[in-house]
Amino acid sequence: MRDWFPRFGNRPQAPPPPTRPVELRIDGLGVAAPFVATQADLDRLPQREQVSDFHCVTTWTVRGLRWTGVPMRDFWHEVVVPRLDPAVDFAVVEARGGDGYKVVLLLEDLLGDEVLLARELDGSPLDARHGAPLRLVSPPQYGYKSVKHLTGLRLRGERPPGRLEHLRGRVALEERHDRVPGWLLRWPYRALIVPTATRAERSLRAPSRG
Known part of the structure; x- marks a missing residue:
């Protein structure tokens, strides 16, 4: 692991959920019947190792992380698409974590x-x-x-209301916030790094929920 790649998040005080076997629930618009993909579904797909940088919205970066997993595109076309109704259109996908976190992405x-879909670092x-x-x-x-x-992917017709993070969040375009220019947030966000990382790392020692 890198010397500094802290636990980080929007609820740093909450401990991570207990580690359980892979179960990725796929549901929502156009899914004929909700289903759960397991480790076996991932194991039968090609694995890939890639080296990439990780950019936090609060301005810190970790270079050269080596991730191993299944390309999302392969998983989508091999596992998800065969279970979709081709007549139903959807605009976005909501990704859900076992800690209650949710985020919306364009397909x-x-x-x-x-x-x-990474399993190793x-x-x-x-x-x-x-x-x-x-x-x-x-x-x-x-x-x-x-x-x-990651525990779920929900297909949605539109983005849920009330979200303030940028829908696309592209690093190259500094898309930090849905309404505020990204450059204006550099210093306010940077001030959050140390307290957030400290609380998040401390929460690893707290009992896991569930």
């Missing part, structure tokens, strides 16, 4: 070239700090799109 971004299985047992990893987007402890 275009979810199926990007670098997006992985730097040659070791993911731990509680970084999203065990399964993590969505999308390097071109800020880290808030890379959902830890």
Whole structure:
């Protein structure tokens, strides 16, 4: 692991959920019947190792992380598409984590070239700090799109109301917020790094929920 790649998130005081076997529930618009993909579904797909940088929306970056997993595009076309009603259109996908976190992605971004369903980091299985047992990893987007402890994908007709994070969250365009220019948030967000990382790391020592 890298010297500094802390646990981070929007609820840093909450401990990570207990690590359980991979169960990824697919439901929502156009899914004929909700279903759960398991470790076996991932094992039968090609695995890929990729080296990429991780950019947090609060301005810190970790370079050269080595992720191993299944390309989301392969999983989508091999496992999800056969269970979809082709007559039903949907606009976005809501990714859900076992810690209660949710984020919405455009399908275009979810199926990007670098997006992985990651199971390993730097040659070791993911731990509680970084999203065990399964993590969505999308390097071109800020880290808030890379959902830890991934448990579900819900297909939706539109983005749920009341969301303030940027729908696309692309690092290259500094898309940090839905209404505020990204550059205006650099310093306010940077001030959150140390207290957030400290609380999140401390929460690893708290009893897991569930």
